[in-house]
Amino acid sequence: MRKSPMMFDACQAEKSGAPLLAQQYAATEQMVSCRRDGSAVQADNGNTDWAALVLRVRDHQDKAAFAALFRQFAPRVKAFLMKSGADAALAEECAQDVMATLWQKSHLFDPARASVATWVFTIARNRRIDALRKSRRPEPEDLPWGPEPEPDQAEVYEAQQDTDRLGAALAQLPAKQRALIERAYYGDLSHSEIATETGLPLGTIKSRIRLALEKLRQQMS
Amino acid sequence: MTIRHHLSDQLLMAYSGGDLPEAFNLVVATHVSLCDECRARLGAFDAVGGAVLAETDTVAMSEDSLASCLDRIEMMPQATARKPLQRAGCFPAPLADYIGGGPDAVKWRPLGMGVKQAMLRTGRSASARLLYIPAGQAVPDHGHRGLELTLVLQGAFRDDSDRFGPGDIEIADEAVEHTPVAESGPACICLAATDAPLRFNALIPRLAQPFLRI
Numbered sequence: 001m002r003k004s005p006m007m008f009d010a011c012q013a014e015k016s017g018a019p020l021l022a023q024q025y026a027a028t029e030q031m032v033s034c035r036r037d038g039s040a041v042q043a044d045n046g047n048t049d050w051a052a053l054v055l056r057v058r059d060h061q062d063k064a065a066f067a068a069l070f071r072q073f074a075p076r077v078k079a080f081l082m083k084s085g086a087d088a089a090l091a092e093e094c095a096q097d098v099m100a101t102l103w104q105k106s107h108l109f110d111p112a113r114a115s116v117a118t119w120v121f122t123i124a125r126n127r128r129i130d131a132l133r134k135s136r137r138p139e140p141e142d143l144p145w146g147p148e149p150e151p152d153q154a155e156v157y158e159a160q161q162d163t164d165r166l167g168a169a170l171a172q173l174p175a176k177q178r179a180l181i182e183r184a185y186y187g188d189l190s191h192s193e194i195a196t197e198t199g200l201p202l203g204t205i206k207s208r209i210r211l212a213l214e215k216l217r218q219q220m221s
Numbered sequence: 222m223t224i225r226h227h228l229s230d231q232l233l234m235a236y237s238g239g240d241l242p243e244a245f246n247l248v249v250a251t252h253v254s255l256c257d258e259c260r261a262r263l264g265a266f267d268a269v270g271g272a273v274l275a276e277t278d279t280v281a282m283s284e285d286s287l288a289s290c291l292d293r294i295e296m297m298p299q300a301t302a303r304k305p306l307q308r309a310g311c312f313p314a315p316l317a318d319y320i321g322g323g324p325d326a327v328k329w330r331p332l333g334m335g336v337k338q339a340m341l342r343t344g345r346s347a348s349a350r351l352l353y354i355p356a357g358q359a360v361p362d363h364g365h366r367g368l369e370l371t372l373v374l375q376g377a378f379r380d381d382s383d384r385f386g387p388g389d390i391e392i393a394d395e396a397v398e399h400t401p402v403a404e405s406g407p408a409c410i411c412l413a414a415t416d417a418p419l420r421f422n423a424l425i426p427r428l429a430q431p432f433l434r435i
Binding site: 209 | 229230231232234235236237238239240241242243245246247250251253254257258260261262263264265266267268269270271272273274275276277278279280281282283286287289290291293294297305306308313314315318319343344346368
């Protein structure tokens, strides 16, 4: 999820050492505890609830919700594809494809496991591999899990916050290290050029998905 | 299935970013199909991709892009439910898709001493093959140039330092020189991928190398 201009400014300030960081994290903590109380998911602190918009597209073919998603993600997908080596015309074309796929596959989006940004990234990556004739990339076996009809709201909230947390962590990495990670996701590195240590807090995300997988395996057996 | 040998962070990030040659993508996808631990780690690496996308600068879309995207959606055929790929025997779906079935559908070629292999069709920058090693039989002693991934699908093999059973992946580079031996029990079947030709130390396989596409 993209930060609002206000939050983004806070992030910029934090790089220059301003004491906003603690405040911002405290605010995040508070939001998390609100969620655990079971309150309804809605946009908070200027953060748009992109996941709710995808669900509106899925359930109501809501064009206004789609327009908001389009304004947010299409220009980023376009930039992402250009950084991967596509020219502007191809990137524009593919970004439209990616957004159309978001509409068409909205029933596959599971807000308890991935943020909208993460889901859009995977669609954009696959589109890039097709468009730039990169190596074929087989996908792992599908698991019989789809979005649950009523996903746990605390889980949804956590998953949607991943992008912000990782974005903040990326911003704090030394510029060189951050650039390497970005290039890996633009499809611009070989495996041997990829750093073995990311310096990113991936443990909690992994644990959450791992738990969801264990739950699923129990249901299956 | 207790998996003890997993994919490295490096490989998972490269797979997530779309940086790998096809042969390695196939091995990663096959291992992740068997290993929930690596599936969860891959989910975390995909989330990094989400953060990179979210933090990317923007490039303006053309003025009528939203309208043409909505037109495109109108024109799209109803999403047909893609038939999920099926596992076949000990081959997880991504591998079964390459073979067109399970171990019975493989067109094996003998390498001698009961050892067999089958090359898979992948892009050229790395090659993938299936290996069939009868119990107690050694894979011809080989070293590596570049990177070699070996994923056990059935049975197990041991080398001097470790044991690799079903679902385990061995990641070997230049430094590794070893003699894996298949354990007793069912024949060991592995999926192996490398970005360099294998160099066999035994005389006969080395002579045969140019002919066998090893």
